[in-house]
Amino acid sequence: MTLQGKTAIVTGSNSGIGLGIARSFAAGGLNVVLNSYSDTEEDHALAADLAKEHGVEVRYIQADLSSGEAARGLVESAGRCDILVNNAGIQHVAPVENFPAGKWDAIIAINLSSAFHTTAAALPMMRAAGWGRVINIASAHGLRASPYKSAYVAAKHGIVGMTKVVALETAEEPITANAICPGYVLTPLVESQIPDTMKEYGMDRDTAIREVLLKRQPSKEFATTDQLGGTALFLCSDHAAQITGTTISVDGGWTAV
Template sequence: MSPTSQPTIPRVALVTGTSSGIGEAVVKHFCHLGHQVLAVDYNPDGKAIADAAGAAFFEADLTGADACRAAVAEAVKRFGHLDILLNNAGIQHVASIEEFPEAKWRQILDLMLTAPFLLTQAAWPYMRKAGWGRIINIASVHAQVASPGKAAYISAKHGMVGLTKTAALEGGALGITANAICPAYVKTPLVDNQIADQARMHGMEEQEVIEQIMLKNAAIKRLIDPSEVASLAAYLASDAAGAVTGASWNIDLGWTAQ
């Protein structure tokens, strides 16, 4: 999983949620390894990030089914095939179940569970035809455990692990692997933006949120760097990981060791 290791064969990868955080780190790392990458994000600012990394960019709101299919079609149009699908796009909303807006629930589930399913479904025929494919779903430590105030996010991430396992079983005979990566809190804008929400919900100072909520259950008391997740994704996307499928890879600072 060294950042300097090279893939056996450069592949074509579609990565979602690429304008910041984990997705941005994956795009940069995959391009460094020689992969051809289509970076997909609803934020047009993602184009500059993709251009700087050497990736192509496709602007899309993946809460729509047509946009998911269009993203896969764009990757195949540009590069001729599709080998790696990394589902990362996500949003967060912090509120109690009693106060959680139905519209926000639906948006989060559409983006973080339905979209990965539709993208996988659209990519599947190309991977099956090639006899080789890698599906990598960025889940979360919250795919393993729950926390208050995150009903939609946690439901989506738990569902993503189920989707990963099903894809692994269906893809095994076809040369397609599927794995989930389950990080604890990563130093990303998504995490930064929810600190204030958590502080309001729990009546805490923002630094207390980091110490008493985000890092409370961690053995290693720090946030994860996005590049650490990207390195694990690169391994799972490689030929070396051909025997690895249906697994949830915890990169959680020891959170679930208790």
């Protein structure tokens, strides 16, 4: 079955992993809805450039996914959702006893609750179309824990659990739900952290990457946004029609340990 003409909504997709997935989808012939909390000329120009490059329809729809109403409104504004990629997320690091309650609430709202709201809004559209894919971008932290990341780890574990529930509720339909669990990915945000890491530890670039940033990633290589885009595109293919309710790790062996 061709994916051409189908519409994918990718949350948090004006940079990083989300943009990498959106690029792979557009290259695969999908129409794409980009999203983030901002609403700038650059956001809309990004959509226009992607549409021109691949000859598909690409729109940018602003939505603050900390609001459940706005998350549902994103899907409703798109008007169609054959593929939903819940990627939006934020992070904060602190010990549990010092973790700001507001940061906890924001991380749970954006990283977990928004995916519930978008999925609830998208499933009726998928059922009406007779086909659908829900792809949740979890994390290696959806399968493992790290100190000082209580909200993020809780949210990502929750995403994995919700993925399984959606898969069971749609198991007899041509709809699948899966979670991709990346390890460390070379995004612009991570790239910007490398010089500070080098300075802090007095290391050259390669050593700082291997010994600090990728300490827990056995391959000692970053995953790339292209690799994640390819994984997401595979999950949309007929080859993945019986893959549902599971996690796919793209983490260089992190969760094999």
